[in-house]
Amino acid sequence: MKKRYLVTSALPYANGPLHIGHLAGAYLPADIYVRYLRLMGKDVVFVCGSDEHGAAITVRARKEGVTPREIVDKYHAIIRDAFQKIGIAFDIYHRTSEPLHHETSQDFFRKLLENGQFEEKESDQYFDETAGQFLADRYIVGTCPVCSNPDAYGDQCEKCGSTLSPTQLINPRSTLSGSAPVMRPTSHWYLKLDEHENWLREWINTGKADGKQLHEPAEWKNHVIGQCNSWLDQGLQPRAMTRDLDWGVDVPHEIPHSAGKKLYVWLDAPIGYISATKQWALDRGVDWEPYWKDNDTALIHFIGKDNIVFHCLIFPAILKAHGGFILPVNVPANQFLNLEGAKLSTSRNWAVWVHEYVAELPGREDELRYNMIKNMPEQRDSEFTWKGFQESTNTELVGNLAGFVHRVMVLTHKNYTGVIPAIDASREFKSGWDADTISTYDQELHLLHHKLEEMGREIEHFNFRDALRILMEISSAGNALLQFNEPWKIAGSDPELVKVVLNLGLQYVAALSVAMRPFLPFSADRLRGLLNLPALRDERELLDALNELAEGNPILRPNHALNPAEHLFTRVPDEVIAAQIQKLKAAEQANQQTAPAEPASTKMTYAPVKELISYDDFAQLDIRTGTILEASKVEKADKLLKLTVDLGFEQRTIVSGIAQHYQPEAIVGRQVIVLANLAPRTMRGIESQGMILLAEDAEGKLSFVSPETGWPDGGEVK
RNA sequence: GGCGCGGUAGCUCAGCUGGUCAGAGCGUAUGAUUCAUAAUCAUAAGGUCGGGAGUUCAAGUCUCCCCCGCGCUACCA
Numbered sequence: 001m002k003k004r005y006l007v008t009s010a011l012p013y014a015n016g017p018l019h020i021g022h023l024a025g026a027y028l029p030a031d032i033y034v035r036y037l038r039l040m041g042k043d044v045v046f047v048c049g050s051d052e053h054g055a056a057i058t059v060r061a062r063k064e065g066v067t068p069r070e071i072v073d074k075y076h077a078i079i080r081d082a083f084q085k086i087g088i089a090f091d092i093y094h095r096t097s098e099p100l101h102h103e104t105s106q107d108f109f110r111k112l113l114e115n116g117q118f119e120e121k122e123s124d125q126y127f128d129e130t131a132g133q134f135l136a137d138r139y140i141v142g143t144c145p146v147c148s149n150p151d152a153y154g155d156q157c158e159k160c161g162s163t164l165s166p167t168q169l170i171n172p173r174s175t176l177s178g179s180a181p182v183m184r185p186t187s188h189w190y191l192k193l194d195e196h197e198n199w200l201r202e203w204i205n206t207g208k209a210d211g212k213q214l215h216e217p218a219e220w221k222n223h224v225i226g227q228c229n230s231w232l233d234q235g236l237q238p239r240a241m242t243r244d245l246d247w248g249v250d251v252p253h254e255i256p257h258s259a260g261k262k263l264y265v266w267l268d269a270p271i272g273y274i275s276a277t278k279q280w281a282l283d284r285g286v287d288w289e290p291y292w293k294d295n296d297t298a299l300i301h302f303i304g305k306d307n308i309v310f311h312c313l314i315f316p317a318i319l320k321a322h323g324g325f326i327l328p329v330n331v332p333a334n335q336f337l338n339l340e341g342a343k344l345s346t347s348r349n350w351a352v353w354v355h356e357y358v359a360e361l362p363g364r365e366d367e368l369r370y371n372m373i374k375n376m377p378e379q380r381d382s383e384f385t386w387k388g389f390q391e392s393t394n395t396e397l398v399g400n401l402a403g404f405v406h407r408v409m410v411l412t413h414k415n416y417t418g419v420i421p422a423i424d425a426s427r428e429f430k431s432g433w434d435a436d437t438i439s440t441y442d443q444e445l446h447l448l449h450h451k452l453e454e455m456g457r458e459i460e461h462f463n464f465r466d467a468l469r470i471l472m473e474i475s476s477a478g479n480a481l482l483q484f485n486e487p488w489k490i491a492g493s494d495p496e497l498v499k500v501v502l503n504l505g506l507q508y509v510a511a512l513s514v515a516m517r518p519f520l521p522f523s524a525d526r527l528r529g530l531l532n533l534p535a536l537r538d539e540r541e542l543l544d545a546l547n548e549l550a551e552g553n554p555i556l557r558p559n560h561a562l563n564p565a566e567h568l569f570t571r572v573p574d575e576v577i578a579a580q581i582q583k584l585k586a587a588e589q590a591n592q593q594t595a596p597a598e599p600a601s602t603k604m605t606y607a608p609v610k611e612l613i614s615y616d617d618f619a620q621l622d623i624r625t626g627t628i629l630e631a632s633k634v635e636k637a638d639k640l641l642k643l644t645v646d647l648g649f650e651q652r653t654i655v656s657g658i659a660q661h662y663q664p665e666a667i668v669g670r671q672v673i674v675l676a677n678l679a680p681r682t683m684r685g686i687e688s689q690g691m692i693l694l695a696e697d698a699e700g701k702l703s704f705v706s707p708e709t710g711w712p713d714g715g716e717v718k
Numbered sequence: 719g720g721c722g723c724g725g726u727a728g729c730u731c732a733g734c735u736g737g738u739c740a741g742a743g744c745g746u747a748u749g750a751u752u753c754a755u756a757a758u759c760a761u762a763a764g765g766u767c768g769g770g771a772g773u774u775c776a777a778g779u780c781u782c783c784c785c786c787g788c789g790c791u792a793c794c795a
Contacts (some may be wrong), residue, residue: 054752126739129794150728217736223789226722230790233721305723335723336788343788374743380724383786388730398750414753435760469742479758488753567755615733636790637793657794679794684719691795 002298002329004043005289008273009088011051011096011305014075015060015648016084020384022342024337024372025304031088032373033300036459045291047276048083049094050076053248054265055136059153059175068247069141074096082354086365087216087521089538092283094276096249096268101275105268106252108322109189109241113255117321118189119238120257121531126166126182128155131178133260134186134244135166138649142169182380187257188611190238191267196317197236204228204312208591209320215329219461221379224333227308239314241267270315273301287308298329305333306476308562332462340584349587352384352580366570367393373468373519377613382409390572396472402568404478405455405512405527407507409565411482415491420506421499422558429500432481432508442552444504448474448511449549452542455515464519478508506531506562510555515540524570531556532563622677623693623717626652630665638685643667643692645674648714652676656687673705673717 009030012018027048034046052072061068072095121670125136140154154166166172172179202208204225207215217225241264241423242251248262248403274292279393301311312330319325337344344351349351357368371389374384374396423441431439433447451474452697458467482505487498510531517524517536528535534555544556588704626645634640639657641664654674673693680689 219724223723227790228722230720230722234791266727309790338788379732383730385730389732390742392730395744395757398755403754403757407758411753425765443738463732472743476759479754480760481761482753483751485754486751540754565754569755571755634719639794655793655795659794677795678795683795684793 003296004291004294004298005034005037005043005045006048006277006297006299007037008301009046009048009090010298010301010307011049011269011272012074012079013056013569014050014052014059014079014095016346018079018254018354018359019335019346020354020368020372021351022304023086023368024376024382024384025334026238026302027083028369029087029332029376029378029462030302030336032464032518033302033459033462034457035521035538036542037541037573038538039517039536040456040516040545041209045277045280046089046091047094047273047280048088048090049276049718050079051094051095051265051269051272052076052095052097052625053262054266055139055243055245055247058247059139060428062175067451069097070109074076075637081563082358085358087267088367089521092276092280092658094272094279096272096275098275098279100279100282101268101272102249104270104275105249105263107268107320108271108274109263110252110255112241112284112318114189114229115321115323118241119192120187121190121238121240122187125186125244126172126173126174126181127186128179130174130179134175134184135176135181136243136245137594139174140169140172140181141175142166142172144291156160168692181352185246186415188240188242188261188548189251191314191318191321193236193239193314193317193354196313197319200313200317201229203316204232207529209327214327218331218384221332222306223335223379224308224312224331227305228312229308231313236313240264257323266314270310272316283475289404289683293436296580297325297326301328301331303331303333303652305335310332324360328367328421330462335379336383337372337377337384338384339382340386340581342413345442349590350584352708355500356593362578364393364572367397369520369571370397370468373464377464378465385402386446386577387585387624389573390577393569394571396459397398397569398571399492400472400479400569401475401512403514404475404482404505405509405530406565408478408480408502408509409562412489412506412562413500413565414499414504415487416562418562420556420558420560420562423500423503424496425500427496427500429497430479430481430484432479432484433479434436435484441500441504444505445549445552445554448508449546450545451477452511452515459518471512471519474512474515478505479509480503481632503556506556507554511545516547517542526566526568530566530568532561620677620699621675624674624676625711625713625715625717626674627713628667628670628672631662631667633659633664634684634686641667642686643691645672646713647674647676648712651685651688654690654692655683656692656694657692659694667704670704671706671710671713678689700702 006383007030010026010496012022022123030046034044037044050072057071058068061071076095083090083093120548126140128135129131141151143152152169154169173179174183197210201483204212205217207213207217242261243264244260245262246266249268277291278288288412303311308331312326316327319620321329339350339352342350358365371392374392375384375388425441428440429439431437431444451470455467458470481501487501491498510533513524513527513531514534524536529550572689585688624645624647628643629646629651630644632642634642639659640655641659643654643656643664644653645654675691675693678691680687682688695703695705
């Protein structure tokens with residue numbers, strides 16, 4: 001194992017609250033891992049923070065009529081508070097709007113520039129002439145080409161979730177002024193990712209970089225490596241690391257052409273991990289550098305699957321391009337959590353919000369954590385249901401775990417006034433692990449030791465569900481131990497047996513009080529209190545317990561006095577579940593009520609009328625009537641149809657993006673309007689000799705412009 | 719269209735490099751038990767491992783084709 005650990009969780013974006021999908025994806029697994037490492041006496045730092053830049057925040061601010069600062073302050077507080085209440089034990093929860101972060105990322109940028117890692121390139125981007133500025137993807141809205149949502153953003157349609165680029169939008173318009181943007185050249189710095197492709201491929205697939213074995217690929221999840229190779233095989237392209245924005249980290253001012261340029265959020269956000277570490281070190285008066293630069297540090301990024309490429313390819317490339325930094329030893333990305341059969345959605349309010357959960361179900365933090373871990377999407381998408389939450393809480397936490405703790409403590413109070421009895425270690429009894437096995441105290445302590453080690457191994461391999469299962473096996477074995485030996489029956493006839501069984505049962509409970517800490521930190525604290533043991537400080541207590549057990553020593557010594565027994569968990573009543581389900585149904589209904597109203601044809605969005613042109617300009621267009629003779633789908637393209645159009649004097653091959661609006665067989669014979677003197681363009685290997693003119697309705701649906709009664713082919717449209 | 723990851727008992731999910739891999743938890747059924755919040759313990763389910771073909775002495779586990787879900791990506795003058 002490495003000497004020290006640096007663990008990061010994806011920086012939450014500060015334009016909305018935290019939901020259970022975030023928790024299950026990147027925060028809970030990291031928290032378990034970190035708490036475990038601390039209990040094992042490891043040097044570990046766990047950093048996170050709010051990602052507070054990027055256009056989505058400024059767009060939201062504009063919509064709500066407030067400043068970006070107000071937005072990020074608001075959500076930073078909500079998110080930080082939610083983390084704290086649900087027990088995510090960051091060493092620091094930083095924010096990317098801090099000056100320290102700005103300095104850190106600017107220094108990074110300078111260094112990359114100095115190392116020749118950038119290429120400054122000019123490209124055409126949408127520019128808002130009214131507002132006088134370039135428009136980032138999020139500043140452009142238009143009709144989604146996929147689902148016809150009239151308010152899709154330039155990078156993504158929030159309605160159907162499609163990833164878009166601004167040029168794909170139909171009728172693009174600026175959110176700043178509402179006007180139609182124009183294309184203008186602008187210059188940006190591109191990271192030469194293509195030059196990093198080879199070493200990344202080797203590093204991902206063999207774990208080797210610069211001839212050194214840095215990690216074991218077999219330890220990485222399939223879907224992580226698969227996704228990376230998918231990207232690598234398509235060839236990495238230079239990627240712009242700057243944007244034209246007014247909110248974010250400035251491109252350092254001394255660099256020419258830096259005016260009005262900000263660092264791309266995806267560059268600035270992961271550097272946030274570094275800034276957070278620096279701030280943590282400053283607060284402690286220690287050196288941050290070993291955590292990022294020493295080969296004996298294990299860097300681990302916990303993220304959701306949507307961040308894989310960034311954390312496994314682009315950020316490592318950036319770290320290497322800078323030089324001097326270590327690379328992540330693993331990126332255990334989780335898949336997605338669904339809620340009651342549907343994808344979590346912030347915009348549709350289909351979520352369980354963490355800040356609402358802790359307010360509505362106070363004192364049940366661990367119940368949520370337990371359920372999240374039990375259904376953690378480690379290898380594939382998984383599902384959270386309130387019914388499942390209730391069931392596992394009531395049967396596994398209340399029945400099995402809390403029940404075991406309570407019964408063994410009650411029995412101790414009844415028989416020995418709550419004091420751990422001394423035992424005769426040679427006494428034999430039935431093992432809780434197997435009804436047919438006769439065992440001894442020492443053998444059972446060894447078995448417990450073995451189970452705890454096994455649990456630890458699962459955590460070390462990021463198998464948190466399995467680790468939790470093993471934890472619960474200890475509780476089940478404790479229940480079985482009591483069941484098989486029935487101490488309540490033999491208190492009078494065989495007091496020595498009762499002592500051994502209860503003492504051992506209490507050792508299980510004591511072991512659980514430490515071992516459950518990574519998963520159920522609040523309950524672990526409560527249990528320590530019940531057992532009258534010192535509060536956990538997350539400093540090698542599990543390691544100490546393991547060492548004692550390995551020596552054959554019990555964790556609780558004879559004559560130790562317990563506090564009164566209490567239940568660790570309470571049942572979740574039906575009403576609570578019903579109320580939560582009701583809440584989700586209300587959200588669903590609210591969506592259904594607004595949803596049908598929108599596509600209803602009324603909501604036509606009008607693009608502003610373009611600049612005036614002269615008649616001569618118009619006369620340059622040669623528009624003709626024509627008839628479709630043949631139509632077929634273009635291979636390997638979802639939207640293209642290959643058409644043969646008769647213009648009377650000749651036949652043309654025209655490729656048109658209408659496959660999602662028309663079936664090929666249905667349009668043969670249709671009369672259409674053709675722009676006949678458009679320069680030919682090759683699409684998907686087919687040369688298109690013209691363009692079919694189409695009209696668009698409010699939903700973005702395209703239809704041909706055709707005559708009512710027919711006309712000859714090749715006629716001019718004037 | 720391409721690529722990636724999945725599609726295993728009613729439900730939620732494990733099954734690494736092919737040969738006790740047909741599993742766990744929950745639910746359900748039966749029995750035991752009463753120390754414990756009707757909690758606990760034991761036993762049971764007969765799921766053709768999405769469908770089809772193939773390789774092999776042997777395939778959820780490898781190859782090919784098809785279907786479905788999720789994610790990434792391309793085309794749209």
